[in-house]
Amino acid sequence: MTxxxxxxxxxxxxxxxxxLVRANRATGRVQxxxxxxxxxxxxxxxxxxxxxxxxxxGMAGRRVERSPLPFGRYRxxxxxxxxxxxxxxxxxxxxxxxxxxxxxxAQVPVDPENGPGWHMAVQAFDGGVTGxxxxxxxxxxDGVAALLAVGTAxxxxxxxxxxxxxxxxxxxxxxxxxxxxxxxxxxxxxRAARKAVKVLRGxxxxxxxxxxxxxxxxxxxxxxxxxxxxxxxxxxxxxxDARAESLGGNGYSMLAGFSAKLGxxxxxxxxxxxxxxxxxxxxxxxxxxxxxxxxTLVNAKVDPTEMTTDLGPTRNVLRDALKSAKDQPNxxxxxxxxxxxxxxxxxxxxxxxxxxxDDMPVVCSNMGDLPPVLTTVDGTEAEYTAFYGVDQATxxxxxxxxxxxxxxxxxxxxxxxIIGIVAYQSGAENSKSRLRDLTAETLAEFDLTAVFV
Numbered sequence: 513m514t515x516x517x518x519x520x521x522x523x524x525x526x527x528x529x530x531x532l533v534r535a536n537r538a539t540g541r542v543q544x545x546x547x548x549x550x551x552x553x554x555x556x557x558x559x560x561x562x563x564x565x566x567x568x569x570g571m572a573g574r575r576v577e578r579s580p581l582p583f584g585r586y587r588x589x590x591x592x593x594x595x596x597x598x599x600x601x602x603x604x605x606x607x608x609x610x611x612x613x614x615x616x617x618a619q620v621p622v623d624p625e626n627g628p629g630w631h632m633a634v635q636a637f638d639g640g641v642t643g644x645x646x647x648x649x650x651x652x653x654d655g656v657a658a659l660l661a662v663g664t665a666x667x668x669x670x671x672x673x674x675x676x677x678x679x680x681x682x683x684x685x686x687x688x689x690x691x692x693x694x695x696x697x698x699x700x701x702x703r704a705a706r707k708a709v710k711v712l713r714g715x716x717x718x719x720x721x722x723x724x725x726x727x728x729x730x731x732x733x734x735x736x737x738x739x740x741x742x743x744x745x746x747x748x749x750x751x752x753d754a755r756a757e758s759l760g761g762n763g764y765s766m767l768a769g770f771s772a773k774l775g776x777x778x779x780x781x782x783x784x785x786x787x788x789x790x791x792x793x794x795x796x797x798x799x800x801x802x803x804x805x806x807x808t809l810v811n812a813k814v815d816p817t818e819m820t821t822d823l824g825p826t827r828n829v830l831r832d833a834l835k836s837a838k839d840q841p842n843x844x845x846x847x848x849x850x851x852x853x854x855x856x857x858x859x860x861x862x863x864x865x866x867x868x869x870d871d872m873p874v875v876c877s878n879m880g881d882l883p884p885v886l887t888t889v890d891g892t893e894a895e896y897t898a899f900y901g902v903d904q905a906t907x908x909x910x911x912x913x914x915x916x917x918x919x920x921x922x923x924x925x926x927x928x929x930i931i932g933i934v935a936y937q938s939g940a941e942n943s944k945s946r947l948r949d950l951t952a953e954t955l956a957e958f959d960l961t962a963v964f965v
Contacts, residue, residue: 523587523588523589523675524585524586524587524588525576525585525586525587525588525804526803526804527848527849528805529651529803529804529805530585530586530852531848531851532651532804532805533576533586533624533625533651534851534852534854536650536651541903541904541906542621542622542649542903542904543649543650543651543901543902543903543904544618544622544647544648544649544650544901544902544903544904545647545648545649545650545653545654545655545657545658545899545900545901546614546617546618546645546646546647546898546899546900546901546902547645547646547647547658547659547662547897547898548610548643548645548744548896548897548898548899549644549645549887549889549894549896549897549898550610550641550642550643550894550895550896550897550898550965551641551643551644551890551892551894551895552639552640552895553640553892553895554640555634555642555644555890556890556891556892557600557634557890559889559890559891560634560644560889560890561598562668563665563666563889563890564594564598565593565594566664566665566668566670567594567630567646567661567662567665568591568592568593568594568595568630569592569593569664569665569669569670569671569672570660570661570664570669570671570802571653571657571660571661571673571802571804572595572629572630572648572652572653572661573590573591573592573671573672573673574588574589574590574591574629574652574673574675575588575590575591575624575625575626575627575629575652575678576588576624576625576651577589577625577678577679578625579686579690579852580683580686580690581687581690581691581694583852583853584687584690584691584693584694584852585690585693585852588673588675589675589676589677589678589680590672590675590676590677590678591627591629592670592672595627595628595629595630595631596627596630596631596632598632598633598634599617599631599632599633599634600633600634601633601634601635601636602636603636604636604637605635605636605638606637606638607637607638607641609637610637610965611742611743611744611944612944613635613637613643614643614645614742614898615739615742617631617633617635617645617647618645618647618742618902619739619905620633620647622647622648622649623649624649624651624652629648629649629652630646630647630648630649630652631646631647631648632644632645632646644889644890644894646658646662648661650804650805650901651804652804653804653805654794654804654805654807655794655877655879655899655901655921656794656796656806656879657796657804657805657806658899659879659882659886659899660799662886662889663883663885665889666885666886666888666889667885673802694852697849700849701849701850701853703846703849704846704847704848704849705850707846707847708847731908731909731912731913732908733908734907734908734909734912735907735909736907736908737906738905738906738907738908738911738936738942739905740902740903740917740934740935740936741934741935741942741943741944741946741947742902742932742933742934742944743932743944743947743948743964744896744898744900744930744931744933744964744965745930745931745951745955745962745963745964746896746928746929746930746931746962746963746964746965747929747931747955747960747961747962748927748928748929749924749927749928749929750927751960752766752929752960755958755959755960756823759819759820759821759822759823759824759958760822760823760824760827761823761826761827762827763878763924763929764827764830764878765826765827765830766823766958767876767920767931768789768791768826768830768876769814769816769819769820769823769826769958770920770931770954770955770958771789771874771918771920772787772789772814772816772819772826773816773819773820773954773957773958774918774920774933774935774950774951774954775787775816775872775874775918776816777950777953777954778916778918778935778937778940779937779938779940780872780874780915780916780918781816781872782813782871782872784813785815785817786813786814786815786816787813787814787815787816787874788811788812788871788872788873788874789811789812789813789814789873789876790809790810790811790873790874790875790876791809791810791811791812791830791833791834791876791877792807792808792810792875792876792877793807793808793809793810793834793837794806794807794879795807808837810833810834810837811833811837811873812829812830812833813829814826814829814830820957872915872916874918874919874920875917875918875919875920876920877919877920877922878922879899879921879922879924880923880924881923881924881925882924882925884925884926886925887925887926893926897925897926897930898930898932898965899921899923899930899932900919900921900932900933900934901919902934911936911938912938912939913938914938916935916936916937916938917934917935918933918934918935918936919933919934919935920932920933931951931962933947933951935947948964951964952964
């Protein structure tokens, strides 16, 4: 069966996806997936236009529709085709501004409910260089979903999942149906509520030591909106794998080691000396799996001290953490049936519990081996391809008091390891040049070098 054959009797969002939409709305966060292609040879604009027309299908060809009831489940509705006009600027910018241009483009408003859910732009640069970028709401799809959408659009497929048109349910019938659905789900909601009481009270868990109170610092311009620095490093794939093997690790533990060492440089060690890795593992089952965010979050604590000489302990910790996550799923997932009922003021608390925010986690995601077709949005291979998850501008005070952030995403493609890094360090200089320096210094600890674009 292909995704073309899928026709959904139930177009409800999964509870995980609905939780993300509600959390983003409650906190004001706008989370995006961004893909960037840099061409250093002439671009076939006819092919780029065709890619643009194809992209708004499949998981990108939908929007979120709320229930008329505040506690009713959200549903997917159809939004096929281009979501917004293609932005093409032939007035060239300086070549060194490619990354800054991508940052500015990522600030274009997106809305998974009212649209547009995604945008695409083409920008000329000096020396015949062309930048192409797509940004889309994380609520429509995660990184794997975005790459699937890219591959499908390059292939010329226009996939219709079969969602109904917006507002196709009459209000009275929608209210009756959603109320009946909620009543049928009351036993599951009751079980989740009882579980929530235990989790929030910490029943059955050993008493934790009181947390050290955070130092309250004076923050200049706390309401100023900040674009968090985002960079991409390109490392030779053969050198990366050879170095991982020489340290007793593999590509996966190498990425974890690099992420932990970078986290150490950015002050993200916990009081126990370890680095907390929050590892996003895709559990998308197939191309017909239309969940927006199909992933499992795995927590692992690693000691960064000896990583540059021996990755064996890190490899063992990761293996044990993955096995533990499989054998003992996160109990917070049992609370998902409460998602439509959680008041706004509690949404952030639940989100913090999901990511263990008592620590300063380093988010780490390995996309693995990727098909070269993902680099060919004009029919030829781009010299550089980048992808990462970014937030739109965030208040400085929120970043500073929230211990900053560090997100590392990698993929293996066309003989390179692509490492996308989005980072902010509380109380420090936050610039792309500093982040590049920290990244280069960290790679040098592993006897590796990178190209930055």
